[in-house]
Amino acid sequence: MTAHPVIPQFTAHNGFGLPAIGLGTYALNGDAGADAVAGAIEAGYRLVDSAFNYENEGSVGRGVAAADVDRAEIIVTTKLPGRHHASAQARTSIEESRSRLGLDITDLHLIHWPNPSQDEYVQAWAALVDAQQRGVVRQIGVSNFLPEHLERIERETGVRPVVNQIEVHPYFPQEEQLAYHREHGILTEAWSPLGRAKALLDESVIAEIASAHGISAAQTVLAWHVARGVVSIPKASSLAHQTSNLAAAEIVLDDAEVAAITALGRADGRLFGADPRSHEES
Numbered sequence: 001m002t003a004h005p006v007i008p009q010f011t012a013h014n015g016f017g018l019p020a021i022g023l024g025t026y027a028l029n030g031d032a033g034a035d036a037v038a039g040a041i042e043a044g045y046r047l048v049d050s051a052f053n054y055e056n057e058g059s060v061g062r063g064v065a066a067a068d069v070d071r072a073e074i075i076v077t078t079k080l081p082g083r084h085h086a087s088a089q090a091r092t093s094i095e096e097s098r099s100r101l102g103l104d105i106t107d108l109h110l111i112h113w114p115n116p117s118q119d120e121y122v123q124a125w126a127a128l129v130d131a132q133q134r135g136v137v138r139q140i141g142v143s144n145f146l147p148e149h150l151e152r153i154e155r156e157t158g159v160r161p162v163v164n165q166i167e168v169h170p171y172f173p174q175e176e177q178l179a180y181h182r183e184h185g186i187l188t189e190a191w192s193p194l195g196r197a198k199a200l201l202d203e204s205v206i207a208e209i210a211s212a213h214g215i216s217a218a219q220t221v222l223a224w225h226v227a228r229g230v231v232s233i234p235k236a237s238s239l240a241h242q243t244s245n246l247a248a249a250e251i252v253l254d255d256a257e258v259a260a261i262t263a264l265g266r267a268d269g270r271l272f273g274a275d276p277r278s279h280e281e282s
């Protein structure tokens, strides 16, 4: 059996740790999705993303169950959708996700988007706090929250999230939000960490650094996330991509290389313009 790469861990304010690279699962559905998740876990992944809205909690759960790896080693994530923020719906949704995943306990449950104009995200957070107290979920966090949303849920419940999963890639490096998370011991998880493997992977600055290290463009971008202390969750359906992505956790870029990649950032660098101030996702 091939040795797995050694994956650095990043740690939140309460001591909860996440591996630097996990598996994104958007569009990994059905039997193929379950097989992809099981294969990734057997290749060394210990963090798996999903969401109620991806309609793949069943496949992710089946993949986790099928993998020949102790369940206790795997961190399974899911997310509460916007239409379930109100207290009663949130409670049922959290339990429903756990049933769909086929787990006794969900390891990490996040609020998917704050949906500020709906203004029910504090109720959603209180439902997650309650679920954690009841032992239904192990750790709780959020996604796409701005500092103002983070501050409000902590002020109103006394509980700080362990994770904020946000859009981060070289076109949108989010320096200020990362600094805020560091200061408060909140782990940053990057969604679309490869910029969905579009134009980003053809950038010449990335090609030059990749060539200097003898690695791929995707590995270069993932090593940039690791160097910045960001947990990335690249989605990959093939074992070849999954394996090479995980191996990027062992690649060390120097400060100048990290800065050169960060310089690709743009004010309007979001992939599809989803600004948490205004974006509403049901």
Ligand SMILES: NC(=O)c1ccc[n+]([C@@H]2O[C@H](COP(=O)([O-])OP(=O)(O)OC[C@H]3O[C@@H](n4cnc5c(N)ncnc54)[C@H](OP(=O)(O)O)[C@@H]3O)[C@@H](O)[C@H]2O)c1
Pocket: 023, 024, 025, 026, 027, 049, 050, 112, 143, 144, 165, 166, 190, 191, 192, 193, 194, 195, 196, 197, 216, 218, 219, 233, 234, 235, 236, 237, 238, 241, 242, 244, 245
């Ligand atoms: N919280 C949120 O609001 C939110 C929003 C978006 C996404 N997410 C999560 O974040 C995960 C990752 O984001 P994403 O799926 O949008 O984008 P991504 O991970 O940046 O990119 C995925 C694309 O990259 C390709 N790819 C993967 N590894 C590659 C490699 N080594 N070389 C070349 N191409 C490669 C994949 O193709 P193959 O499958 O063919 O390998 C796929 O087309 C999602 O799956 C989801 O779990 C969360």
